[in-house]
Amino acid sequence: MSKHPRYVDTEKCIACGLCAEKCPKKVDDEYNEELSKRKAIYIPYPQAVPQKYAIDSDNCLYLKSGKCRACEKFCPAGAINFEDKPETLSLDVGAIVLSPGFTTFDPTGIRTWGYGEFKNVITSMEMERLLSASGPTEGHLIRPADKKEVKRIAFIQCVGSRDLNKSHNGYCSSVCCTYAIKQAMMAKDHVKDLEASIFFMDMRTHGKEFERYYERAKGLGIDFKRCRVHSLEPVKETEDIYFRYIDDRGKQIETQYDMVVLSVGLCTPPSAMELAYHAGVELNEDRFVEFSSFDPVGTSRPGVFSCGAFSGPKDIPQTVMEASAAAADATRLLRSARNSLTRTREFPPELPIDAEPRIGVFICHCGTNIAGVVDVEKVAEYARTLPNVVHVGRNLFTCSQDTQDTIKNIIKEKGLNRVVVAACTPRTHEPLFRETLKAAGLNEYLFDMANIRNQDSWVHAGQPEMATLKAMDLVRMSVAKVGLLSALPGIAVPVNQTGLVIGGGIAGMVSALELADHGFNVFLVEKSNVLGGQARHLYRTWKGEPVEPALHELDARVRSNPLITLCLDSTVAAAEGFVGNFKSTIVGPKASRVVEHGTAIIATGAQGYVPEGEYLFGSSSRVFTAIEFDKLNMMGDRRMKEAKNYVFIQCVGSRCQERMYCSRVCCTHSVQAALELKEKNPDGEVFILYRDMRTYGRREELYRKAREKGVVFINYEAHQKPVVRAVEPRRMEVEVWDHILHEPLRILTDIVVLATAVIPNPATAELADIYKLPIDADGFLQEAHAKLRPVDFAADGIFMAGLAHCPKPVDEAVAQAKAAAGRAISVLSSTSINLEATKATVVEANCDGCAMCLDVCPYKAISLVSVQGTAGKLNSRVEVNLAQCKGCGVCQATCPKDGIFVAGFSLEQISAQVDAALAG
Amino acid sequence: MEWNMSEQVKGSVLIAGGGIAGMQAALDAANSGFYVYLVERRAAIGGKMAQLDKTFPTNDCAM
Numbered sequence: 001m002s003k004h005p006r007y008v009d010t011e012k013c014i015a016c017g018l019c020a021e022k023c024p025k026k027v028d029d030e031y032n033e034e035l036s037k038r039k040a041i042y043i044p045y046p047q048a049v050p051q052k053y054a055i056d057s058d059n060c061l062y063l064k065s066g067k068c069r070a071c072e073k074f075c076p077a078g079a080i081n082f083e084d085k086p087e088t089l090s091l092d093v094g095a096i097v098l099s100p101g102f103t104t105f106d107p108t109g110i111r112t113w114g115y116g117e118f119k120n121v122i123t124s125m126e127m128e129r130l131l132s133a134s135g136p137t138e139g140h141l142i143r144p145a146d147k148k149e150v151k152r153i154a155f156i157q158c159v160g161s162r163d164l165n166k167s168h169n170g171y172c173s174s175v176c177c178t179y180a181i182k183q184a185m186m187a188k189d190h191v192k193d194l195e196a197s198i199f200f201m202d203m204r205t206h207g208k209e210f211e212r213y214y215e216r217a218k219g220l221g222i223d224f225k226r227c228r229v230h231s232l233e234p235v236k237e238t239e240d241i242y243f244r245y246i247d248d249r250g251k252q253i254e255t256q257y258d259m260v261v262l263s264v265g266l267c268t269p270p271s272a273m274e275l276a277y278h279a280g281v282e283l284n285e286d287r288f289v290e291f292s293s294f295d296p297v298g299t300s301r302p303g304v305f306s307c308g309a310f311s312g313p314k315d316i317p318q319t320v321m322e323a324s325a326a327a328a329d330a331t332r333l334l335r336s337a338r339n340s341l342t343r344t345r346e347f348p349p350e351l352p353i354d355a356e357p358r359i360g361v362f363i364c365h366c367g368t369n370i371a372g373v374v375d376v377e378k379v380a381e382y383a384r385t386l387p388n389v390v391h392v393g394r395n396l397f398t399c400s401q402d403t404q405d406t407i408k409n410i411i412k413e414k415g416l417n418r419v420v421v422a423a424c425t426p427r428t429h430e431p432l433f434r435e436t437l438k439a440a441g442l443n444e445y446l447f448d449m450a451n452i453r454n455q456d457s458w459v460h461a462g463q464p465e466m467a468t469l470k471a472m473d474l475v476r477m478s479v480a481k482v483g484l485l486s487a488l489p490g491i492a493v494p495v496n497q498t499g500l501v502i503g504g505g506i507a508g509m510v511s512a513l514e515l516a517d518h519g520f521n522v523f524l525v526e527k528s529n530v531l532g533g534q535a536r537h538l539y540r541t542w543k544g545e546p547v548e549p550a551l552h553e554l555d556a557r558v559r560s561n562p563l564i565t566l567c568l569d570s571t572v573a574a575a576e577g578f579v580g581n582f583k584s585t586i587v588g589p590k591a592s593r594v595v596e597h598g599t600a601i602i603a604t605g606a607q608g609y610v611p612e613g614e615y616l617f618g619s620s621s622r623v624f625t626a627i628e629f630d631k632l633n634m635m636g637d638r639r640m641k642e643a644k645n646y647v648f649i650q651c652v653g654s655r656c657q658e659r660m661y662c663s664r665v666c667c668t669h670s671v672q673a674a675l676e677l678k679e680k681n682p683d684g685e686v687f688i689l690y691r692d693m694r695t696y697g698r699r700e701e702l703y704r705k706a707r708e709k710g711v712v713f714i715n716y717e718a719h720q721k722p723v724v725r726a727v728e729p730r731r732m733e734v735e736v737w738d739h740i741l742h743e744p745l746r747i748l749t750d751i752v753v754l755a756t757a758v759i760p761n762p763a764t765a766e767l768a769d770i771y772k773l774p775i776d777a778d779g780f781l782q783e784a785h786a787k788l789r790p791v792d793f794a795a796d797g798i799f800m801a802g803l804a805h806c807p808k809p810v811d812e813a814v815a816q817a818k819a820a821a822g823r824a825i826s827v828l829s830s831t832s833i834n835l836e837a838t839k840a841t842v843v844e845a846n847c848d849g850c851a852m853c854l855d856v857c858p859y860k861a862i863s864l865v866s867v868q869g870t871a872g873k874l875n876s877r878v879e880v881n882l883a884q885c886k887g888c889g890v891c892q893a894t895c896p897k898d899g900i901f902v903a904g905f906s907l908e909q910i911s912a913q914v915d916a917a918l919a920g
Numbered sequence: 921m922e923w924n925m926s927e928q929v930k931g932s933v934l935i936a937g938g939g940i941a942g943m944q945a946a947l948d949a950a951n952s953g954f955y956v957y958l959v960e961r962r963a964a965i966g967g968k969m970a971q972l973d974k975t976f977p978t979n980d981c982a983m
Contacts, residue, residue, distance in 0.1 A: 047983055048964035091957055094930035097945045099937035101967050132973035182976040213977035275936060308941030323944035330933050331954050337931030341955035786978050826951035
């Protein structure tokens with residue numbers, strides 16, 4: 001591995017920005033898609049981690065021509081190091097995870113789009129930056145050519161995707177439809193009366209909650225046009241963009257927009273291909289990592305895993321799931337070495353403290369960030385006059401490593417027992433200072449921060465005198481509060497290192513095996529008497545892998561694994577507890593038992609929608625659901641053997657008022673089945689009646705092949721559904737509106753296959769009730785965060801996998817199952833969990849058990865208990881479960897009797913702070 | 921896949937790429953008791969997601 005020189009010592013750099021201010025060399029800023037400039041010494045973006053500068057050696061004047069060194073001259077921290085050299089490191093690791101990501105398709109030079117030539121044609125990545133408040137226009141939607149506010153904007157879909165003519169990418173990039181909707185929505189938010197149109201072939205909003213998002217966009221007046229735009233042309237005088245298209249009535253329309261956004265697809269960057277080569281990992285013809293549906297984060301090389309867009313275009317939640325799955329799979333091979341290389345910091349024992357506060361105040365200059373505005377010397381002088389303050393220090397950068405040592409020594413020398421740091425925000429720096437207190441033998445909660453930068457010098461830069469007075473106020477408030485703080489004991493809860501998995505489908509089996517392979521005991525609970533769930537009805541995956549043998553293998557591995565206790569014909573009837581300490585009652589065919597476990601994974605699956613009465617289903621013996629069709633076809637049913645013509649009808653029960661979601665798997669299934677029928681009997685006619693073909697990602701290849709083989713695709717709209725009539729004893733007529741011919745089309749067919757919706761399993765809601773988990777509007781499990789926590793619940797220690805979360809194909813269910821196990825393992829691999837000590841605390845003398853706090857607690861951490869009172873009377877009062885309490889303080893604000901408070905934020909402490917604020 | 925665990929198994933993982941995928945994988949591996957080397961080509965982690973303004977379908981800030 002080679003480490004590039006940064007030329008900035010990250011230990012010393014305090015990110016004051018003086019270097020960049022003085023640097024004379026301007027460079028195109030890649031973060032803003034080169035729509036703005038940065039300097040040759042720079043921080044990639046304002047919130048970058050690490051928040052440290054770096055010198056771009058390709059552009060630095062000194063490194064290029066030997067002259068300048070301005071940054072070095074002005075750096076107040078002495079952090080510039082031009083002697084920095086490239087290093088070659090050799091690392092010995094147990095496993096490798098590749099996550100190099102994607103690059104967007106570059107449409108430069110393609111004449112039809114005119115990108116790079118017409119100034120008002122931009123890519124979606126550039127649009128992203130134009131919409132951002134931290135972008136080159138501070139979020140104002142103005143066009144590049146003349147800085148005119150954009151009033152009419154068009155988005156062109158599938159640029160560099162689903163296109164083998166102008167790009168080499170036959171695949172669908174999966175995310176562009178929904179990101180275009182998002183950008184159009186945000187743009188409308190930025191510019192009142194903006195007209196936004198999206199030109200698309202198929203609207204692919206197949207993700208969780210995406211269909212509703214699409215409907216919302218339509219409601220906002222965003223115009224969706226199903227057509228292909230042939231080419232763009234500039235309008236000379238105005239620099240607007242002109243183009244023609246054919247509308248849904250077959251009429252040619254000429255139109256003009258202020259700006260056109262090209263919704264560019266996702267591709268593997270050359271650097272990632274190089275990485276694959278070095279790692280010895282095979283890529284497929286679309287330059288993505290090849291994987292199997294049952295091993296979605298594996299690669300062609302054992303011990304090397306991949307996640308994210310490296311194995312195909314995908315959205316953020318899928319990427320995050322794969323990342324957790326890859327971590328789980330990579331570490332599974334290394335389980336015998338768990339905790340062998342990790343280190344924990346050791347701290348000296350805590351010193352007892354005197355009741356009398358001895359407060360130390362450390363005031364930070366933050367380079368010139370604070371000291372350039374606030375008269376820090378005056379603030380320091382003032383701090384010395386405050387009660388109980390025995391030490392006041394000033395530091396150029398209080399957060400630097402050497403200052404931590406200084407603070408530690410001063411605490412010891414002067415016997416400080418409370419510390420105030422007047423500097424920046426506790427959000428980023430409180431953990432650092434708390435560590436310093438611990439290192440000095442002080443309890444970490446005897447600390448407070450006064451934010452005299454973000455809330456003072458930065459926002460009052462023009463009024464230095466007032467800012468100085470405000471800094472004094474803030475310091476006085478902190479000193480008043482910190483004097484009343486007491487040491488809080490650390491809280492740790494033990495972890496029962498056993499997992500529970502509910503649901504024995506493919507997701508549940510994979511989760512259970514992953515946990516067991518990591519060495520943990522698992523209870524796997526399945527309601528029926530067989531394992532396999534919905535996958536037992538599946539014939540093969542979208543990649544063509546047969547499902548049945550894979551299921552058999554999983555089944556055998558589950559049954560033979562000594563760490564897995566399999567509970568068939570069983571359900572969970574009751575549960576209590578919290579992360580690390582759950583107790584669930586499993587009711588089996590003969591008896592019920594209570595099991596103790598540290599984590600739970602809910603993988604209760606879903607069901608197929610039964611289209612009773614729709615399209616002659618139930619009344620004709622030749623109308624089937626997709627699953628029935630697969631089975632009969634496989635068994636060689638007579639009706640299938642005799643049939644010549646087939647009609648598939650998509651979106652049966654999906655994307656409608658009752659179920660405003662896409663079932664994600666049905667388009668690919670119909671295309672795959674149609675393709676096989678066509679291959680078997682090229683003379684037979686196969687029709688697919690669809691609303692939008694959603695063969696996302698590399699599934700697009702199947703769609704392309706099906707069209708090549710002569711499968712006929714006919715688009716229908718939701719308000720004009722096809723009609724199926726029985727016309728002959730064994731034949732039916734399907735009528736659908738033909739958009740090209742503008743007349744109803746009647747198809748005689750032998751078989752009708754209905755692509756029915758995936759609907760939630762009612763058992764999921766029952767279970768959600770037992771574990772107090774949220775369910776979304778469609779009846780699926782609600783994750784903690786749509787993007788970043790796609791397998792977690794808001795409650796710690798419980799995770800989800802598979803169809804219970806939302807409709808998905810096998811490979812995605814397996815990835816989520818591995819991810820859920822991985823998340824559970826991060827809990828199970830410790831014997832205890834340390835918690836923040838700022839928790840709700842009951843004042844027993846004041847609490848009379850009115851229970852008002854019970855109702856408001858968002859974490860259900862409070863319960864009512866009976867206690868023995870005086871004279872044999874039973875009194876009720878509340879009790880707090882520390883593991884569930886997050887210290888939010890809602891209970892404290894609700895309690896009418898001062899019966900509960902959050903440690904570190906008591907009424908007395910906060911009042912002292914308020915009084916001090918008003919005392920100035 | 922099962923193979924014989926020898927004494928030399930290393931309790932460390934190399935993660936190449938510090939975007940949202942690499943960051944999540946690194947956190948999970950580290951929180952499960954393994955030492956992680958997170959390698960990123962650029963001067964900061966964050967990847968493509970850090971360049972996004974909002975995320976669908978909640979319109980949450982990507983940062």
